[in-house]
Amino acid sequence: MGAGKNQVKEISMAKNFACMVSDRVTYDAVQIHGGFGYMREYLVERLYRDNRILSIGGGTQEIMKEIISKIILQ
Numbered sequence: 001m002g003a004g005k006n007q008v009k010e011i012s013m014a015k016n017f018a019c020m021v022s023d024r025v026t027y028d029a030v031q032i033h034g035g036f037g038y039m040r041e042y043l044v045e046r047l048y049r050d051n052r053i054l055s056i057g058g059g060t061q062e063i064m065k066e067i068i069s070k071i072i073l074q
């Protein structure tokens with residue numbers, strides 16, 4: 001799919017963008033549910049909490065930005 005090209009920059013950008021969208025979606029989901037969104041009994045609280053690992057595991061957002069910057073500045 002990458003036609004033999006190094007796609008690290010694009011992949012890092014895609015990961016950060018997906019994390020940003022996921023942050024926004026889960027934040028809004030809790031907000032829409034109000035107090036219920038904050039309670040452990042409701043799935044939306046779990047989704048909000050689990051979402052946090054996306055920006056940490058498999059490379060943090062800060063490290064992704066560092067990788068992107070280094071490639072752009074090469």
Ligand SMILES: Cc1cc2nc3c(=O)[nH]c(=O)nc-3n(C[C@H](O)[C@H](O)[C@H](O)COP(=O)(O)OP(=O)(O)OC[C@H]3O[C@@H](n4cnc5c(N)ncnc54)[C@H](O)[C@@H]3O)c2cc1C
Pocket residue numbers: 053056057058059060061062063066
């Ligand atoms: C539930 C869970 C599952 C995991 N599963 C796996 C797994 O299956 N395989 C695996 O290999 N790892 C796994 N990890 C580890 C995960 O990859 C690391 O937590 C992640 O890479 C961040 O490393 P750290 O926790 O040591 O944080 P640190 O490296 O201490 O970073 C802490 C903060 O400082 C920032 N930071 C660090 N260095 C810089 C820098 N140079 N410039 C700017 N900011 C910086 C980070 O972005 C972060 O915000 C898992 C972690 C969790 C919580």
